[in-house]
Amino acid sequence: MAAQLTGGSVFEKSLQEKIHDSKVLVVGAGGIGCEILKNLVMCGFQDIEIIDLDTIDVSNLNRQFLFHKEHVGKSKANVARESALSFNPNVKITAYHDSITTTNYGVSFFQKFNVVLNALDNRAARNHVNRMCLTADVPLIESGTAGYNGQVELIKRGVTQCYECQPKEAQKTFPGCTIRNTPSEPIHCIVWSKHLFNQLFGESNEDEDVSPDTADPEAAGGKAGEEALQKESNEKGNVDRVNTRSWAQSCQYNAEKLFNKLFHDDINYLLSMSNLWKNRNPPKPAKWGELDDEGEKDAENSANDAVLRDQKVWSLKEAGRVFEESISALRDEFAKLADGDHLVWDKDDKHAMDFVAACANIRAQIFNIPRKSRFEIKSMAGNIIPAIATTNAITAGVVVMHAFKVLQGQFDKCQSVYMRLRPNARNQLFIPDRTLNAPNPKCYVCAAKPEVVLKVDTKVVTVKELRDDILIKALNVINPDVVLDGKGVIVISSEEGETDCNNDKKLEELSIVDGCILKVDDFFQNYELSITIVHKDAQRDEANFEIIADLDSLKPKVDEEKDAEQQPSTSNGSSSKKDTNGEPKASTSHAANIDDDDDDMCIIEDDKQIDHDQPSTSSITPPTEKRKHTDDDGPSTKKARVDPAADEDEDLIVID
Numbered sequence: 157m158a159a160q161l162t163g164g165s166v167f168e169k170s171l172q173e174k175i176h177d178s179k180v181l182v183v184g185a186g187g188i189g190c191e192i193l194k195n196l197v198m199c200g201f202q203d204i205e206i207i208d209l210d211t212i213d214v215s216n217l218n219r220q221f222l223f224h225k226e227h228v229g230k231s232k233a234n235v236a237r238e239s240a241l242s243f244n245p246n247v248k249i250t251a252y253h254d255s256i257t258t259t260n261y262g263v264s265f266f267q268k269f270n271v272v273l274n275a276l277d278n279r280a281a282r283n284h285v286n287r288m289c290l291t292a293d294v295p296l297i298e299s300g301t302a303g304y305n306g307q308v309e310l311i312k313r314g315v316t317q318c319y320e321c322q323p324k325e326a327q328k329t330f331p332g333c334t335i336r337n338t339p340s341e342p343i344h345c346i347v348w349s350k351h352l353f354n355q356l357f358g359e360s361n362e363d364e365d366v367s368p369d370t371a372d373p374e375a376a377g378g379k380a381g382e383e384a385l386q387k388e389s390n391e392k393g394n395v396d397r398v399n400t401r402s403w404a405q406s407c408q409y410n411a412e413k414l415f416n417k418l419f420h421d422d423i424n425y426l427l428s429m430s431n432l433w434k435n436r437n438p439p440k441p442a443k444w445g446e447l448d449d450e451g452e453k454d455a456e457n458s459a460n461d462a463v464l465r466d467q468k469v470w471s472l473k474e475a476g477r478v479f480e481e482s483i484s485a486l487r488d489e490f491a492k493l494a495d496g497d498h499l500v501w502d503k504d505d506k507h508a509m510d511f512v513a514a515c516a517n518i519r520a521q522i523f524n525i526p527r528k529s530r531f532e533i534k535s536m537a538g539n540i541i542p543a544i545a546t547t548n549a550i551t552a553g554v555v556v557m558h559a560f561k562v563l564q565g566q567f568d569k570c571q572s573v574y575m576r577l578r579p580n581a582r583n584q585l586f587i588p589d590r591t592l593n594a595p596n597p598k599c600y601v602c603a604a605k606p607e608v609v610l611k612v613d614t615k616v617v618t619v620k621e622l623r624d625d626i627l628i629k630a631l632n633v634i635n636p637d638v639v640l641d642g643k644g645v646i647v648i649s650s651e652e653g654e655t656d657c658n659n660d661k662k663l664e665e666l667s668i669v670d671g672c673i674l675k676v677d678d679f680f681q682n683y684e685l686s687i688t689i690v691h692k693d694a695q696r697d698e699a700n701f702e703i704i705a706d707l708d709s710l711k712p713k714v715d716e717e718k719d720a721e722q723q724p725s726t727s728n729g730s731s732s733k734k735d736t737n738g739e740p741k742a743s744t745s746h747a748a749n750i751d752d753d754d755d756d757m758c759i760i761e762d763d764k765q766i767d768h769d770q771p772s773t774s775s776i777t778p779p780t781e782k783r784k785h786t787d788d789d790g791p792s793t794k795k796a797r798v799d800p801a802a803d804e805d806e807d808l809i810v811i812d
């Protein structure tokens with residue numbers, strides 16, 4: 157097949173030569189990655205590298221056709237290589253069983269390639285590859301699918317938007333006190349249950365505490381649990397602030413004791429924080445042995461029927477039974493592990509999933525929140541949208557078509573393409589953007605001088621939180637150096653241990669207060685960011701930091717209105733209250749995370765910002781300054797984005 161394509165009339169000679177001489181990196185050997193690799197070897201590419209950190213799971217086999225039953229447990233990258241070679245043994249394929257985010261793959265690694273093809277499933281890795289390709293100035297073709305929807309886009313420094321130019325919908329997070337004290341939606345109970353799993357069997361994380369949060373500001377002034385503390389005996393361990401896992405271990409994970417602590421005593425403790433219930437329905441504690449058996453007959457019938465068991469809403473009694481069974485199975489699994497090792501929550505692990513479904517439903521019942529079936533909880537907890545082999549295959553096809561254009565230097569023909577289930581009004585299933593999307597001059601990654609505003613409670617947030625939660629998790633740097641501008645104080649050093657003494661200090665203690673500027677440098681990503689600090693007193697139910705990429709959005713409202721009066725209205729008749737350039741603000745707040753690592757799909761929010769009446773020829777000027785260490789940045793004029801998909805469909809889906 158490859159021979160036919162290269163030897164015959166399918167590709168013109170110059171493209172055949174470019175394909176033959178190019179070096180390509182595929183990042184990810186999952187659903188899209190396997191399809192891309194197969195396409196590449198069949199099209200005549202001779203030098204391919206592929207990287208994936210994972211091993212093959214049985215659940216991959218229905219769509220990742222380079223893998224078969226006998227490969228389960230083996231490296232995805234290595235097996236993908238072997239299978240692809242069986243189609244075309246003359247290709248050189250180098251496989252890495254590794255994460256692309258490790259320091260083994262620096263700028264010089266990326267510079268070797270003519271084009272990089274992303275086939276990833278999480279934002280963090282995508283952000284990282286985006287930055288590396290910008291720095292190395294290598295074109296990146298980014299792709300993603302969710303169910304029947306797929307998307308392919310080119311990212312080329314100075315020519316197109318980068319992956320981080322437009323803010324993505326904030327990954328769903330919930331304030332800790334909502335999760336711990338006042339859940340009001342099923343998802344709050346599910347997040348709590350996943351945290352509980354980690355507290356009992358997983359990697360313990362102090363941000364994932366499940367016990368009542370006595371520091372809840374809304375509870376202040378009430379009796380805040382004193383009554384409960386007096387009434388309850390500590391020997392039960394119920395409201396003592398002992399480590400949840402140690403306590404559970406000390407009672408051999410006895411289901412009754414755990415149940416009564418979590419769903420009775422802790423709930424009573426919450427009830428005693430009376431201020432919380434002034435304007436809310438108070439929770440009703442549940443006690444082991446007194447569980448409601450409504451619908452129990454159905455439950456018995458369904459006990460052996462896996463499908464029904466998955467799809468019906470369990471009675472409280474049944475949830476209690478599943479709680480008991482899953483705890484006992486997880487305890488046995490945990491006991492088999494070496495000291496210091498832990499279980500990892502996985503939606504496909506029967507007992508781990510049962511545990512979360514049972515706990516979430518019991519807690520939901522207590523807080524008078526609708527209960528859900530195990531199936532529904534699984535999709536919410538795992539953030540699952542079914543992967544469809546055909547969508548992956550089509551998407552991978554478009555990726556490779558884009559790669560051809562990139563190799564031919566035809567960046568102007570690489571508009572983003574969206575795959576849809578149903579044809580749009582123009583009868584298109586593959587909907588291309590009309591134009592390339594120009595870089596956002598205010599992007600905090602690819603702009604000439606990346607900067608953001610960090611609204612943060614400087615009295616509460618510590619240097620460690622600044623590093624781990626804000627810089628690494630939210631801003632996606634890998635190993636930051638941070639200096640307090642003007643004072644030369646090193647707040648965080650990338651050298652291990654050098655600034656550990658700062659870790660527990662609050663920002664304020666290091667004079668990081670309102671108006672300060674922090675200079676962040678990530679040597680590995682070759683990325684510099686300037687952060688302006690704005691102090692805010694974090695309220696209850698509010699994350700204690702927020703990142704704002706557009707400084708103008710911080711203007712006080714009054715000033716904005718004054719400005720609006722003074723300035724002429726813009727051409728489309730709207731006042732200047734609109735963000736400068738009509739650009740969206742990047743704003744991310746963080747607290748408890750649902751499932752931070754997995755793919756998530758978002759409805760494009762910025763079609764509000766797309767001016768549908770604007771003719772597709774109207775132009776905006778891309779930034780003229782360049783990222784550091786860069787030279788030529790390609791064409792200088794790009795078209796404003798008018799997304800043809802957005803003007804016809806009510807819900808354009810973007811996969812990030």
Ligand SMILES: Nc1ncnc2c1ncn2[C@@H]1O[C@H](COP(=O)(O)OP(=O)(O)OP(=O)(O)O)[C@@H](O)[C@H]1O
Pocket residue numbers: 183184185186187188189207208209210215216232254255256257275276277278281543
């Ligand atoms: N940092 C990373 N470095 C290398 N590979 C990565 C990295 N992050 C994710 N991947 C890989 O990207 C691939 C994405 O493929 P895909 O979306 O099909 O996910 P999957 O895990 O195979 O399937 P599913 O998530 O649906 O169970 C996965 O094989 C995953 O291991």
Ligand SMILES: [Zn+2]
Pocket residue numbers: 317318319320321322595596599600601602603
């Ligand atoms: Zn950008």
